[in-house]
Amino acid sequence: MGDPRPPMVIFAGQSHPSLAEDIAGHVGVKLGDILVRNLTSTETEVKLQESIRGKEVYIIQSGSKRVNNDVFEMLTMVYACKTSSARKIVAVIPYLPYSKQCRMRRRACITSKLLAKLMCSAGINHLITMDLHQREIHGFFDCSVDNLRSSPFLLQYILDNIPDYRECVMVAKHPQLH
Secondary structure, eight states, rough: OOOOOOOEEEEEEESOHHHHHHHHHHHTTOOOEEEEEEEEETOOOEEEEOTTOOEEEEEOOOOOOTHHHHHHHHHHHHHEEEEOOOSSSEEEEESSSSTTTTOOOOOOOOHHHHHHHHHHHHHEEEEEEEEESOOGGGGOOOOEEEESSHHHHHHHHHHHHOOGGGGGGOOOTTOOOO
């Protein structure tokens, strides 16, 4: 009897290719063959180099210093998969860009809601992310959302790898300061 799970393809965006390679290695599959590049006009071009018809597709992309490029690249990858008849499209976005812009402020828009609508319109069926700024962001999506918490993994890493953890001080750099 064969494996009841549908065929799976994992594609890597340009924001963190080594993370995608690690995930694919852990799952035991090769990364999918996709061309993602920026043209000289700075436009994003995405070309699937293999058939994904009827397959479950995972797109690994995260926010980086090029957040707007990362977002549009991910949307383009998702849309390419949707128009190529993927059975299901799962976006794996450890750091969801714009998640801190999730509340109405004076004369400002709720940008995280806009991003959620764009992602679902592009074709995402499921989102896997970590440590959303506010749990209410789930409600912005018209697809299922898994918001994983990093603290259990971080705590386990500390217990396993820092013998005198009770005597240490942890410092996190402020992301706005370079």
